Amino acid sequence: MPDIVLRQVNKRYDRDGPDAVADLDLTIGDGEFMCLLGPSGCGKTTTLRLIAGLENLSGGEIAVGDEIVDSRSTGTFVPPERRGMGLVFQSYALWPHLTIEENVDFGLRLRRMPKPERRERVTRVMETLGIEPYRDRYPSQLSGGQQQRVALARMLAVEPRVLLLDEPLSNLDARLRLEMRAELKRIHSAFGTTIVFVTHDQWEAMTLATSIAVMHQGTLQQVGEPTDIYDRPANRFVAEFVGSPPINIVEVEGPETSPLVALARAFLETTRQGRGEIASIGIRPEHLHLLDPNEPVAGGAFTGPATLSALLPTGGSWIIELDVGGSPLFMSTNRPPVFRVGDSITFSVERDAVHHFDRNLSRATTTGAPKEKVSAGADTDTSPRAAK
């Protein structure tokens, strides 16, 4: 199956309106499980609909392999029904007047497949997804999770070149969501289909995707493997969007009196980076630690005093809020904390894991290589890439 290539893709809904998608360059490789991740309104669903052909371009082009399917400059537009893709909608969009079997069978009938063959394939797909017992029911008689499976089965039955999923899990409860996630992963390996998946849920993206494309305000921020996105964010937006609890950002150009700012500046002095280019630094909560008062400070560690202002158990782990001279700092830990709210403590930062963001482009660099450095994937683009 060929790659899907988006070149300088632009989409505007109103002629004078803002860009829903701006100058997007993205390649989705064969067999990839690509996640489009971003907050709502970032253009990820628009991108998906552009790939499907349900929206038309304002500029740029989209190619599937060598075939250009959508291009303003050559005037080509291949309609959605001839692109051979599958799309699962957020609302499922099952046809209410057809039974489950008829819903799944619809695409095969269009392809004039002989009846016995059709029946065999429909049954197989429905069995794979565990909806075979409901074949004679109507969509309104099924639960949300079952409807979701029907929507998936309907698209899988025609064996599309590419499967597009528009936030398919967002309407499910937590447990079903976990099940469907495993299901999707299984389908991906079983059918070998290229999958493009839109979500605003970073957990979903992290656990499912082979690569993630982070979008913000219509522009692509970074493409890479999940660990890349997390460990080497291309800019401050990616760093802040990915991670929970979110990354701590300390502005270097803050007021002189703030101990955090002083700390950040002192830290920058010790690194080779010139202070002038760096506007802020970011520290992930798990890279902060509390020091035992009796324990000697490890050499080279970067420490500071704080008051423990809140302790939030999250079941098996803890989120701790520190007060550093009036500014909050969040850390997370798996070790049961020995301190109590109000205690004065000393925290330390893993110096190798601090992210720097520069003033103009918010381009991020990371002080040192993270400990569990992943070897670069064979064909995915692992280099952090920033747009604008």
Add this chain to the structure above:
Amino acid sequence: MTGGNFTAAALARSGALRSADWRYRLAVGWREPTAAIGVLLALLFGYLIVVPIVTLLHDAIEVQFGDARRAGAEVGGWTLHYLERAMFSPVAGDLFWEPLRHTLAISAGAISFSLVVGGLLAWLLTRTDMLGRRWFATALIVPYMLPSWTFALAWRTIFKNRAVGGQPGWLESLGFTPPDWLAYGQVPITLILALHYTPFVILLFGNALRRFDSQLEDSARMLGAGPATVARRIVLPMMLPALMSATLLIFAKCLGEFGVSYVLGLPVNYDVLATSLYRSIASRQSGVAAVIAAAIMLIGVLSLLIDARLVRQARRFVTVGGKGAMNRRSGLGILGLPALALASFIFAISVALPLLTLVLSTIMRVPGDFSLANFTLDFWIGSNLETVALRSGLLLTPELWLAAWNTLRIVGIASICSGLCGLLVGYVVVRSPVRPMAMFLRQVTFFPYLVPGIAFAAAYLSLFAVPRGPIPALYGTAIILILALAADQMPFASRAGISAMMQLGKEPEEAAQIIGAGWLRRIVSVVVPIQKGALVAGILLPFISGIRGLSLFVILAVPSTDVLTTFSLRLLDYNYTQAANGVVLLICAISYVGTLAAQKLTRTNLAEGLGG
């Protein structure tokens, strides 16, 4: 598709890049028949809606056949003669100003009465614990389902005096002669229209009250405002848009009201604009008729434009309601009984009494004589009666069945056409990528709503009375009725179609598209089956409003295309009171049953269902 290629080829010379861009737009916009169907629909409704109205306006300033000497110009030349005659000549008072004054007086009376009574009832029904609330909520709406002149006939059955020949009214036979002012003219017309439009206020105002969040009142109370202050400072200002809207809509409807004024105004020469227009047409003064029709249209358009503007301004308030809207009912306490009495009284005089009167009138030999021997079913099913005409009961009269068949045929075909077109318009408006065309379709199909039916009928008459180009003269055929009725029903049909398509959303269709279904396949296998209910409702509801409609037919129908309404009016003109009342009762029954069936079928409530 060939057209698209041809255009693309023609454009190719104007620069490669631009041509590619155009080709892209054509490929995207005109790839599917949606846009082509849109163009066809736009042409169709342009011809059926815009052209008649333009023709009518043109007739008002063009010298008509036979008027050359009076207008002082050649036939077909331009003239201000008709305008001057209708507005400024010595007969202008009778032709225009007097009817206008009457129309305004009647509207003012009907509006104030129905706002006060309807507003009070709406509040009782939605916000209090009045006994039998649910039952009254349906029962008080019934007058709106019946033709308004049902009540006029009932009134005439009771109050008719010797000013008109034929059988006497009940009061007359009981020895009391009602004075003319009570029997005919302004007083009964105003009262009947007021009762007829009260349900309208109940629906509009009641809906607004229902959406009103009790927490808004509670907040004011918490801050120390008494119930009167709350009503004056919080509730009333927020209800103002609904009130204004009801006022203007009732006014627009009074403007085109024909039946009631015809039945009760004629005996004392009490003319309103609609009946004056009818007289002008009947006396073949088509130029003057065009001026009057244009004036009615202008007033109608103006009032509805004002309404649209007010509604748009009122949207600022629409944050009201939504989530957490609580609708607390206040206890009436000692006022419960008077409230119940009021609701029952209104029900009695607006539904029970008129219908009962009509029913009784058709089974009594001598009006006003309530002895048992006087009752008979002869007027319904008798044969070889000792009367001069109509020697058999109504149900055995071939004319009735011809009228019924005509009604079914004409209204049925018109409703099916408008229902189907409505869904198509809805599809094109919601789906077409060619926005300006979608906008045009939306507005042009809504336009007849702004034009009172009688003026619209006059417009059809002036367009189709003579052959125009390839189209022969249609006056006297069923086709003109079907076309006029279908066009007149388009506002409702297209709104129903648009909202059905909006509700469907585009995803079910997109899912089919993704899986490989072309346009026709999607329409046949996805859109139409899902919209089955909406389609049936879109046909049934216009059908019901068409059955009880009068103003279009009274101008465009001839004896061979008599429908039930005009048949009943003709019987009335000949003073066959029982038969006329009987026909109206049949219309009422069909209309009522049909409305209920449509409601059941679509699970909509009356508020939405009564747009026609």
